[in-house]
Amino acid sequence: MSSQRIVVLAGGLSHERDVSVRSGRRVAEALRTQGLEVEERDMDAALLPALEADPPACVFPVLHGAAGEDGAIRDVLDMVGIPYVGSGPTPCRVSYDKPVAKAIIDAGGIATPEGVVLPHASFRELGAAAVLAAVENSLGLPVIVKPTKGGSSLGATIVRTSAELPGAMVTCFSYGDTALIERYIEGIEVAVSVIDIGEGPFALPAVEIVPDGGFYDYTARYTAGMTEFFTPARLTAEASAAVAGVALRAHDVLGLRGISRSDLIVEEDGTVQFLEVNVSPGMTETSLLPQSVAAAGLDLGAVCAALVDVALDPEVDVI
């Protein structure tokens, strides 16, 4: 190891670049509070030559969206032999593709909303009206339409009437070629972060999300004041344990390492439904994981530094 420097990787070319840049800046500042030498870098053509010329001790990827969360950058870091915070390429690839992750989650015994996965081509070839009628017939309404890949609710729409469905599909396909249409589950929306800072993965307090407009969309996520958060969530002790258990189980069955955040719904009867998992959770001022860290009485800088320690531990395997 030629350096004790940590490279925080943020930005990239995804639709979530702006969020990533802000998350990266916050992680970098948090690490600096621990006395660590930190360099912030974008993911661009200059990155690899720079990493190879002067390899850092560790890379902390804070990239959102494709290339950052789909495992690609982790494959590249493996190839050049630089350790990094978080999961390996295969679990990232699996988790980033929501339907694939849901299938593994389902096989792992965790409830996840019923849904269908349809590429744009299916509608073109079979006729949109017929396919949408079949969707509605099969899942009922309301449903949530979202791209199979990507985060920050970009391209996602809650559909409550048949008339809204075609427009929601157009919105979704503006962001990606394949749509996941899920039965919309009413309940308490919570995010549960899992971190491993040296003694195995553990769940942080759940954050309950109550957006003013009822939908936790981009504006509700990144405008302070438009969403009310309860941390820990207003759940019974039993439900709190259940959501923590589901998040840990998801982290485990998906083969994740270091850090993850599962987005869940707690139904009225206590059933916990898994929506999706993030391998590179947002770290902005309004993001969920930092709120969980604070609620646990932990310091974000210390947690980030400990995640680096775990990444550097030769005993920990990356899948």
Add this chain to the structure above:
Amino acid sequence: MSTPIPASGDPSGSMAAHGSRLDPHLARYAARTHGMTASEIRALFSVASRPEVVSLAGGMPNIAALPMDVVAATVAEMLSKRGHVALQYGSGQGDPILREQICEIVGLQGVHPHPDDVVVTVGSQMALDLVTRIFCDPGDVILAEAPSYVGALGVFRAYQVDVEHVAMDEHGLMPEALREALAMLAKQGRAPKFLYTIPSFHNPAGVSQPAERRAEILQICQNAGVLVIEDDPYGLLGFDGQIPQAMRAQDADGVIYLGSFSKTFAAGIRVGWAVAPHGVREKLTLAAEAAVLCPPAYSQLTISTYLSTQPWMDQVKAFREVYRERRDATLESLEQHMPEGTSWTKPDGGFYVWLTLPPGMDATAMLPRAITARVAYVPGTAFYMNGEGRRSIRLSYCFPEPDRIREGVRRLAGVLEEELELIATFGTAIGAPGTHGAGAPETTAPGPEVM
């Protein structure tokens, strides 16, 4: 690198009793801030700064055409001769010598004010802010072209002013539409505080009012007793070298003229001005002092030295040539690549082409697809206060090189083809909130730093 995990000292388990909104000042914000929210459209422009993306979105002047050695020498000379003035507070109305020089510049457009009638501002954006501040109370109504400059709409929104848009054609604001708007407001018992217009090389529409139309608009406004705010940042950037006569040239009392050095010298210098009747000018000066005490002396003296020591009009001609070449590249590429049903304006100056998409398309909804294809534009909704403009796009040709413009238009054409196919599949482009919501104009346009 072992790190202990200390407690933060503020475990927030108590938050469960009452939620957190992550901003303790929420209850204190003024009503005028309510539209100031995060926007996924604005966030998408973050990608436009990457070199892989051809950005036809931002309106950044091409300062690469400016000889930096000359600018450096100008600054050095200014500091050596007038550094003690440049680094001190100055007059709230602006440097007297610069105001004389501004009078010479606006003289090229037929405007011949006394230097006392000039108020120097931090870009013409500040002049616009001050004008709105001194004339408009919340709930007042003003008239503006449809579409209009997004930065102006941001100012009007901040002062809680209602905007009544007035239709344009290929010759700019339509007199008949102006008469209709005035009649409609009169019926409602409302009198507009002013008409805000960009008569030359309009942003975003790329069209100009011919002289006779300017005269007709002025006549209508004079008859109705409506003040005209003439915003003219591009007046010297006509590609045929002809400099249009300003509306202010015809009416010294009824027109406030706003000008800027951002496009004729450099945007970063942040110097603009207002030419106003004496009563208005006094209030503008007091309002300016309340806002910023005085415009930056450093910037004013730099531009003043540049104007007095350099052949600045030759530089303007050089800028014109650069932009004319880019305009040509844009129009040729649009002609070559755009699908049937698309139309666009053909600017004779300035920075922008206004593109109208085939029926049923939604430029706001299409933006994520364009970003994926590595091309950026500003959706038309940014230029309206009322959510209109979905079928329109502003293309800026000022910053990218001609070859990049050609590549950007080619990519955009591919995006349009894909979107048309999507519409053919689903029979609609009108989707859900989010990308489809118009939002506040300023949240659906990029910030000033976007290329």
